[in-house]
Amino acid sequence: MEERQELVFYDRYEGALKSEAIYGEGPLRWAYATWLGRFCLEGVIKRPWFSALYGRWADCGCSKKEIAAFIERFELDPDEFVDSVESLATFNEFFSRKLKPEARPVSSGNNDISFPADGRHLLIPDLSQSGPIFAKGRTFDLKALIGDSNLAKKFARGTALISRLCPTDYHRYHFPLNGVPGDPRLINGPLYSVNPIALERRLAYLWENKRQVTEISDSPVGGYLFLEIGATNVGSIVNTSTPKQPVSRGTEKGTFRFGGSMVITIFPAGKFQPDEDLAEQSAVGVELYARMGDRAGIAICS
Numbered sequence: 001m002e003e004r005q006e007l008v009f010y011d012r013y014e015g016a017l018k019s020e021a022i023y024g025e026g027p028l029r030w031a032y033a034t035w036l037g038r039f040c041l042e043g044v045i046k047r048p049w050f051s052a053l054y055g056r057w058a059d060c061g062c063s064k065k066e067i068a069a070f071i072e073r074f075e076l077d078p079d080e081f082v083d084s085v086e087s088l089a090t091f092n093e094f095f096s097r098k099l100k101p102e103a104r105p106v107s108s109g110n111n112d113i114s115f116p117a118d119g120r121h122l123l124i125p126d127l128s129q130s131g132p133i134f135a136k137g138r139t140f141d142l143k144a145l146i147g148d149s150n151l152a153k154k155f156a157r158g159t160a161l162i163s164r165l166c167p168t169d170y171h172r173y174h175f176p177l178n179g180v181p182g183d184p185r186l187i188n189g190p191l192y193s194v195n196p197i198a199l200e201r202r203l204a205y206l207w208e209n210k211r212q213v214t215e216i217s218d219s220p221v222g223g224y225l226f227l228e229i230g231a232t233n234v235g236s237i238v239n240t241s242t243p244k245q246p247v248s249r250g251t252e253k254g255t256f257r258f259g260g261s262m263v264i265t266i267f268p269a270g271k272f273q274p275d276e277d278l279a280e281q282s283a284v285g286v287e288l289y290a291r292m293g294d295r296a297g298i299a300i301c302s
Contacts, residue, residue: 012294067094115295221272
């Protein structure tokens with residue numbers, strides 16, 4: 001096995017670099033860093049049925065006993081939860097928990113763009129240029145990611161915000177701007193991990209995995225794209241919003257079931273001015289930890 005390297009991110013609230021505590025780190029590194037693990041990855045782990053089996057456990061009442069230990073290990077705050085810990089019947093109910101509105105206030109500036117989810121965020125200022133995207137000198141395959149050549153041309157030089165949700169994070173995601181969402185379009189695929197341990201080896205997992213694409217119109221930046229990326233043990237992407245109905249910044253769009261996962265928001269070229277910490281950390285390939293609703297940047301409306 002290759003030498004272990006810590007995952008490091010920048011915590012906006014503490015103003016410092018921190019090491020990431022990875023849920024299931026041992027099996028994850030085994031699957032992506034050993035020849036036997038990669039054999040099992042391709043033959044078993046990436047298959048939707050593998051994640052479905054794990055999901056059945058997370059929906060079973062027997063999984064409830066794992067909740068308290070998870071909360072203690074990862075220092076979650078039950079006072080933020082809408083429902084009491086005791087009332088959560090399964091691990092999946094805990095995983096897709098709702099939070100009290102005051103736990104995630106939404107940035108209120110007229111032209112603010114808010115983070116769509118809790119997690120570690122990485123900005124790609126220009127999708128046509130290479131950059132430190134989980135490793136040095138990488139370029140996104142936008143056409144493969146969104147599965148639409150016309151949209152790929154439209155957003156070819158756009159700005160992407162990659163928001164990576166760890167299993168320990170709040171797993172509901174929200175609209176970063178006002179607008180009108182279209183119908184979600186599902187693109188089926190396997191379920192690789194979206195942890196940097198996997199992505200530093202193969203960025204293409206992002207445009208191979210099961211994913212969902214939604215166009216949002218009538219926003220302050222015009223049209224933009226919202227993508228949910230499935231991952232190992234995240235076979236379910238559950239929409240809770242209604243297509244073609246206007247939404248406000250911070251409105252819930254949906255939720256993932258158990259596991260780490262990712263959302264990607266793609267804005268037109270020149271329409272997103274990122275906050276300084278997001279821009280600075282992303283320029284050197286470091287993810288920024290920030291919570292849903294906090295300001296990611298401002299919309300350039302002119």
